[in-house]
Amino acid sequence: MIRRHARAIMPIAALAIGAGFGTTAFSGTAAAATTDVVRSGAADDSYSSSARPSYNFGASDTLVAGRQGTDTMISFLKFNVAGLGTGVTVKNAKVTLTNASRTLPGSISLSRVADAKWSEQTLSAKNDPALGAVVATVKPASGATSVTFDVSGVVKGAGTYTFAVTSTAANSLARFSSAEAKSGQPALNLTVTRPAAPAPAPTTPAPTTPAPTTPAPTTPAPTTPAPTTPSDCAVGAKLVPTCGVLWGAAAGGFSDVPRDEALKTFEAKSGRTSTIYHTYHKGDELFPTKDEIAMTNDPAHPRTLMLNWKVSYGTTWAKVAAGSQDARIDRLATYLKANYTKQFFMVLHHEPENDVNPAAGSGQTAKDFAAMFRHTALRLKADGVNNAVFVIAYMNYEKWNNTAWWGDLYPGDDVVDWVGVDTYNNAQPGGFHYGDFNYLMNRTNSASFPGWYTWATTKHPAKPIMVAEWGVYDSSTKVDGRNKANVYATVLPQLAKMPQIKGLVYFETAHDQSGHDIRIDDTPEALAGFQKIAADPRFNVKL
Known part of the structure; x- marks a missing residue:
């Protein structure tokens, strides 16, 4: 599976709080604690369709949830949260989805999913994981540009978190941008507090006298560029390429x-x-x-x-x-x-x-x-x-x-x-x-x-x-x-x-x-x- 850059965990902003902000190391005062927002993109996302149980939608740029006639569609999201560091605490966690349709149903729910072994490349209504308890329900305006679910009660630190998006509204589908979309991909945003860094111990610089040095002769090591594609890609039976x-x-x-x-x-x-x-x-x-x-x-x-x-x-x-x-x-x-x-x-x-x-x-x-x-x-x-x-x-x-x-x-x-x-x-x-x-x-x-x-x-x-x-x-x-x-x-x-x-x-x-x-x-x-x-x-x- 090609790993998407948008799915990597990354700090979005560091917001300094407390009177110590702006002091220098020479003051001897410990720096104040900071609050960061850490974002994780979806590691996997797809949806299932009860009317099309054998279809896989992992390559789609859209996630769909809701009921259309007798067809029930459920979207699935998987987020991998990496280690946040020693002493870091999660203040709150929210999942945000971007509206990819003209209108949204009046009620949309996010449920916990215990099974995290599913893959966007194989998920379908035949094998989609069971839904757990509802974590959050939102009632967005019909034309809302995005919806946000509070998952603070579930996401407490590093780990893999899987959710399902559903709607019981009849003949009203929610469509959201997936991780394959050009913009507005799903995000799990964690607001975290990082502990204050300890004040540096006072130091007295020792006098230094540069020692004479004689640079060692260097000979660049020969390099061979790594191949960017297998050199043996060729056509096989029925002109199907072996790779490429x-x-x-x-x-x-x-x-x-x-x-x-x-x-x-x-x-x-x-x-x-x-x-x-x-x-x-x-x-x-x-x-x-x-x-x-x-x-x-x-x-x-x-x-x-x-x-x-x-x-x-x-x-x-x-x-x-x-x-x-x-x-x-x-x-x-x-x-x-x-x-x-x-x-x-x-x-x-x-x-x-x-x-x-x-x-x-x-x-x-x-x-x-x-x-x-x-x-x-x-x-x-x-x-x-x-x-x-x-x-x-x-x-x-x-x-x-x-x-x-x-x-x-x-x-x-x-x-x-x-x-x-x-x-x-x-x-x-x-x-x-x-x-x-x-x-x-x-x-x-x-x-x-x-x-x-x-x-x-x-x-x-x-x-x-x-x-x-x-x-x-x-x-x-x-x-x-x-x-x-x-x-x-x-x-x-x-x-x-x-x-x-x-x-x-x-x-x-x-x-x-x-x-x-x-x-x-x-x-x-x-x-x-x-x-x-x-x-x-x-x-x-x-x-």
Whole structure:
């Protein structure tokens, strides 16, 4: 587990009390006692959901407590208080949580939890610890910015303290910033009194005569820089890296610039070769093209391909599943076996949600997509294409995730090698889809959907995750380069908390369908922020 800096225990302020403050050691008077406020951040925090008993929310930037319909959510907090020093006494202790929602329920309780062995990485409603006695109950104003619970009766000194946050209000949830949030993380604040330091004994300095010294010759010891990442990170079966994360890009989208040229420009700007080269094809197109193959044969810039194919172009998913495009599939298989035998990623019809027609008989239902995916993958394998690594690429958009049919899209573990997602964030503060990397991967507006990363790691824990497309745009009337840079700054620390992500592929374009500028260098500040991500050694994975 990556330890958060915000979770370390630290003194916030020292407030001197008593008339002795300001005296010097020469007075011979003992210094007065002092009062400090010592802060501990949450060592672990998460929440459970009775309606989603197998979900884990440890990576979420939000803690939720309360009842929504039949779903009861409980937030759990664990604080480790280090030794406070000899003679230090705790005057009072308070837990403070920052409101992350518009309104709060009228009553919120904090209960003691005896079991401190739980972990935010594994906690769920199936294994959450039992709640003990209520320690404190608050009745906050609906729009209060924070709530504070007095836990002085429990916290008396060093130790591990675990609490649960609950609310019995019907259909009114409390949402608080978790330790993964950018600000307002949970805190346990202890007001402590430190004993007065003893007065120094009077001393008479002895006369000193410096002894002659001859400096000893020094020879700097040879040093070898410690490796910042394992030197043997490589791809194994199904192109899954043994350690680290695959780095990639799809550049030049919605433009006339050849994709290979656009990728080389992207690589020059970012400062790193894109190990994954993402391209797009449809219908009867044969791929990879000669130019795409050439990009994988560059010894100075080793790359692998992620080829996106809309096999149902000009027809429906149901017809493909019924065999109407078998000749198209067989023709591509023949081409692949003759022209490209290296392993590559194959995405079948990315972002299918946009093309779902849930009406029975449409040929474009979610179940039709799953059948099309299965048929195509199995047909290619039967044709002898054994170098394709199949990826399903969802579209991370709340209105689709909340539909009754969304779960029907998944084709089955036997034909899916990687679970992928296309997801984008707005860098405009307060704008629609504004947020950090955790929000990019886990946003939700429904009590029934936990966020995409949480869903994927819970429902498909054995599958590596491919961020098949991601990007950041700024919808501000006047673009401020710091906005994108601030979002980029959250990527590396929050990516470290999402170990199932094994591939990260940026989609760059000056104008997408909505006119968004997703270039990494639309401002100098944005480029500098992105280059910091690209320079990270976790992406040093060898093909």
